[in-house]
């Protein structure tokens with residue numbers, strides 16, 4: 001099926017967001033005074049992501065950085081993740097992470113996800129919607145989800161994460 005004009009516009013917008021983050025990733029490096037650190041691997045593609053994060057006493061993610069060697073999707077996803085997750089509580093990060101998984105793997109509409117997240121978190125998800133393009137490519141979905149799995153491992157106190165269990 002040929003996408004209609006509107007879908008085509010959305011797809012090219014999504015592609016340009018991913019290209020932009022892939023070329024000039026935000027928040028790279030390590031948080032010097034971090035509370036957790038985790039290294040994630042996606043053996044299928046060879047992506048590696050290290051996430052470091054700082055949390056305050058109310059479990060708010062006050063700082064978040066990543067170091068990555070991998071494909072453009074994994075790097076773009078990690079970059080968008082750092083922008084989306086900073087300033088959120090660990091519970092909110094978990095909910096966004098679940099929503100990204102839904103976007104990348106399952107066939108939910110945008111409205112379903114907004115209902116699931118509520119208004120404030122939905123706004124955070126805006127640029128992350130660009131990742132939904134990977135849905136057609138299950139191996140690419142693992143690239144997009146790796147940074148989120150690594151961040152959740154970091155928050156939960158696990159020093160490693162893998163897309164393959």
Ligand code: ZN
Pocket residue numbers: 042045046047070071072073074143
């Ligand atoms: Zn990859």
